[in-house]
Amino acid sequence: MQSGHDLTMDKARQTAQGAEDAARRLPRDVREKAIIEGAIRFFAENGFEAATRALAKELGITQPLLYRYFPSKEVLIERVYNEVFVSRWNPEWEALIVDRSRPLEDRLIAFYRAYSKAVYDYVWVRIFVYSGLKKMDLNTRYLTIIREKVLIPICEELRHERGLPDTNSLPLGEDEVEMVWGLHGAFFYRAVRRFVYSLPERVPDDEAIANDIRQFLHGAPPTQKKIVKDRAKDRS
Amino acid sequence: MQSGHDLTMDKARQTAQGAEDAARRLPRDVREKAIIEGAIRFFAENGFEAATRALAKELGITQPLLYRYFPSKEVLIERVYNEVFVSRWNPEWEALIVDRSRPLEDRLIAFYRAYSKAVYDYVWVRIFVYSGLKKMDLNTRYLTIIREKVLIPICEELRHERGLPDTNSLPLGEDEVEMVWGLHGAFFYRAVRRFVYSLPERVPDDEAIANDIRQFLHGAPPTQKKIVKDRAKDRS
DNA sequence: TTTCCAGTTGATCAAATGATAATTAGGCAT
DNA sequence: ATGCCTAATTATCATTTGATCAACTGGAAA
Numbered sequence: 254m255q256s257g258h259d260l261t262m263d264k265a266r267q268t269a270q271g272a273e274d275a276a277r278r279l280p281r282d283v284r285e286k287a288i289i290e291g292a293i294r295f296f297a298e299n300g301f302e303a304a305t306r307a308l309a310k311e312l313g314i315t316q317p318l319l320y321r322y323f324p325s326k327e328v329l330i331e332r333v334y335n336e337v338f339v340s341r342w343n344p345e346w347e348a349l350i351v352d353r354s355r356p357l358e359d360r361l362i363a364f365y366r367a368y369s370k371a372v373y374d375y376v377w378v379r380i381f382v383y384s385g386l387k388k389m390d391l392n393t394r395y396l397t398i399i400r401e402k403v404l405i406p407i408c409e410e411l412r413h414e415r416g417l418p419d420t421n422s423l424p425l426g427e428d429e430v431e432m433v434w435g436l437h438g439a440f441f442y443r444a445v446r447r448f449v450y451s452l453p454e455r456v457p458d459d460e461a462i463a464n465d466i467r468q469f470l471h472g473a474p475p476t477q478k479k480i481v482k483d484r485a486k487d488r489s
Numbered sequence: 490m491q492s493g494h495d496l497t498m499d500k501a502r503q504t505a506q507g508a509e510d511a512a513r514r515l516p517r518d519v520r521e522k523a524i525i526e527g528a529i530r531f532f533a534e535n536g537f538e539a540a541t542r543a544l545a546k547e548l549g550i551t552q553p554l555l556y557r558y559f560p561s562k563e564v565l566i567e568r569v570y571n572e573v574f575v576s577r578w579n580p581e582w583e584a585l586i587v588d589r590s591r592p593l594e595d596r597l598i599a600f601y602r603a604y605s606k607a608v609y610d611y612v613w614v615r616i617f618v619y620s621g622l623k624k625m626d627l628n629t630r631y632l633t634i635i636r637e638k639v640l641i642p643i644c645e646e647l648r649h650e651r652g653l654p655d656t657n658s659l660p661l662g663e664d665e666v667e668m669v670w671g672l673h674g675a676f677f678y679r680a681v682r683r684f685v686y687s688l689p690e691r692v693p694d695d696e697a698i699a700n701d702i703r704q705f706l707h708g709a710p711p712t713q714k715k716i717v718k719d720r721a722k723d724r725s
Numbered sequence: 726t727t728t729c730c731a732g733t734t735g736a737t738c739a740a741a742t743g744a745t746a747a748t749t750a751g752g753c754a755t
Numbered sequence: 756a757t758g759c760c761t762a763a764t765t766a767t768c769a770t771t772t773g774a775t776c777a778a779c780t781g782g783a784a785a
Contacts, residue, residue, distance in 0.1 A: 278732055278781065300622065302538040304772060315734055320774065382618060385685040386536065392686045427691040428700065435701055438678025439671035445681075446670070449621040450628045455663040464664065464712050465671055472708025476700050514751050514762055540742060551764055556744065 285322050288312060292333050297376040300383055301330055334391060337380050341371045342398070350406045357414050361407070361466045365440055369458055372441075378448040404433040415474055417481050423488075428480050436469045521558050524548060528569050533612040536619055537566055570627060573616050577607045578634070586642045593650050597643070597702045601676055605694055608677075614684040640669040651710055653717050659724075664716050672705045 279287065291312040296303065305326055309316040323329040349364050372378070385392040408429050409420055417423075443461065446452045515523065527548040532539065541562055545552040559565040585600050608614070621628040644665050645656055653659075679697065682688045692700075 281732080284732080300536075300538070302536070305774090306772075316773090317735085317775075318733060321732075324774095326773065379622065382622060382685065385681075386615060386618060386622075388687060393688065396682070396686055396688060428696065431692040431697050432700060432704065434679070434682070435675035435704065438675040438682075440674075442674025442678045442681075443670070445621075445678075446632070446674075449618065450632055451624060452629065452632060456667040460664065461667050464668060464716075468668065468671065468705075468708035468712045470708070471711050472704035472706075475707050476704045480700075517762080520762080541744090542742075552743090553745080553765085554763055557762075560744095562743065 288314075288319065288322055288329075289332055289336055292329055293337060293376055293380070296330065296333055296383070297379040301387070333380070334384065334389075337377060338391070338395065341377065343367070343371070347402045347406070350403065351410065353410075353413075357410050358466060358470055360410075361470070362463050364403075365462045365466060366459055369440070369444075369462060373444045373447070373458060375448045378444045382445070382449055399437065400430070404430055404437060407433050407436075411473060411477060412481075415477060417477070423481065423484065426480060426484050429477065432473060432476055432480070436465060439465050439469075517558075524550075524555065524558055524565075525568055525572055528565055529573060529612055529616070532566065532569055532619070533615040537623070569616070570620065570625075573613060574627070574631065577613065579603070579607070583638050583642070586639065587646065589646075589649075593646050594702060594706055596646075597706070598699050600639075601698045601702060602695055605676070605680075605698060609680050609683070609694060611684045614680045618681070618685055635673065636666070640666055640673060643669050643672075647709060647713060648717075651713065653713070659717065659720065662716060662720050665713065668709060668712055668716070672701060675701050675705075 292308060295308045295311055299307070305319055306316045309319055319326075319329065323332065346364055346367060349367070350360055352360060355363075381392065381395075405425065408425050411417075411429075411433075412419060440462065443458075447454055528544060531544045531547055535543070541555055542552045545555055555562075555565065559568070582600055582603060585603070586596055588596060591599075617628065617631075641661065644661050647653075647665075647669075648655060676698065679694075683690055
């Protein structure tokens with residue numbers, strides 16, 4: 254098989270070998286970036302237990318070269334985390350949620366659509382789930398931010414929207430926050446279905462998200478009123 | 490440290506060593522069961538890439554013994570899947586959803602509470618997510634069942650509830666099913682938060698589930714009516 | 726051209742891993 | 756008590772894995 258191949262391949266191998274060709278002898282920073290981006294895709298696909306040799310192969314380089322750029326696999330993985338998570342959170346989103354010059358429905362749709370552009374992403378979702386299973390505090394920290402910067406503000410806007418007491422006179426109850434976790438779950442589980450369980454996207458995201466929000470806002474008031482009433486009773 | 494311990498430990502070690510004592514020389518079927526149950530907990534915690542030696546240590550046995558009971562690691566993992574998934578689906582649940590002698594709200598709350606008893610479980614959730622990341626068709630198959638046996642029936646009940654045309658005269662649209670995926674996502678994401686991301690259970694499950702359902706049922710009609718109306722228009 | 730240096734590779738190590746074979750030892754039937 | 760059957764262990768193998776090091780290479784500077 255492949256008889257006489259070797260001679261003709263010898264030339265070709267230099268430009269296209271393995272999955273992607275990796276133009277030999279790159280400047281340091283270019284090669285470093287190539288490794289990181291390759292590592293992101295590779296670990297998102299195969300998990301962090303996957304072998305560095307396989308990563309190198311996919312990059313079209315040899316395995317020891319990785320160690321010229323990163324002192325250990327662990328450090329490389331750390332870099333992958335940073336690259337994927339740190340710069341995908343846009344602080345403007347926080348202001349968007351509490352901008353009372355617009356209807357709440359518009360704000361929430363705008364926020365979750367914008368957020369989906371950053372987060373409905375193969376690499377993001379899988380690396381987030383992988384690191385969650387590994388019990389990295391990264392996830393806990395991230396979800397704490399979600400809670401503080403997204404869910405609780407939404408709770409407060411909901412209170413305001415319905416003319417209910419603000420959170421100073423009546424602190425938020427866990428069940429109120431849990432209610433909004435429901436919205437967030439509907440939103441995030443869509444990405445999990447697609448990127449973890451490989452189910453197809455059957456409804457365009459923007460449409461599905463708008464439905465999520467409308468449904469949430471229509472459904473919330475009764476639950477919310479009940480919760481607040483119960484809490485007011487408990488406190489007397 | 491531990492001076493003179495060795496002598497007294499010698500006896501104790503026979504009954505309690507490592508994490509759990511593993512009473513030497515068990516009958517074949519008992520040991521087999523012990524291995525499987527240990528493997529379930531072990532792989533749920535550490536993922537399927539984890540080493541068989543670590544598993545053996547946790548079981549209080551030696552690693553080669555595993556191979557007296559299972560020809561390969563892969564076969565053992567297969568057994569773990571079966572043990573965790575096959576027998577946790579209760580066909581009675583399907584009947585419960587479509588039992589029109591009860592209010593839909595009651596049925597859905599009853600179903601999701603019962604389902605949560607089987608599925609809000611450290612082992613179940615983590616193994617399901619692990620196998621999803623590995624792209625086992627197991628997950629796709631399972632979620633197909635969820636779709637057919639749970640989500641679509643709920644859609645049909647919703648149509649009936651609101652006096653809308655049944656699915657024979659107007660087939661279900663993907664967006665209608667997607668809407669119910671939202672409920673399911675709120676439900677399942679609660680378990681992911683707890684067992685994958687290690688967030689605390691802040692609201693009792695039964696209560697949170699009842700809120701999910703009530704909110705869903707209050708929020709669904711407008712969305713649903715809009716969807717059905719749009720579809721009727723498209724078909725003309 | 727020659728020198729030099731940074732990018733890259735091939736060879737290799739030590740530890741870990743899945744798996745196997747030979748050996749030991751516990752408990753039941755006789 | 757004795758001997759047999761088989762559960763369980765010890766020792767070991769081949770492969771894989773993260774990591775290291777000396778040698779090679781190609782282009783820019785002298």
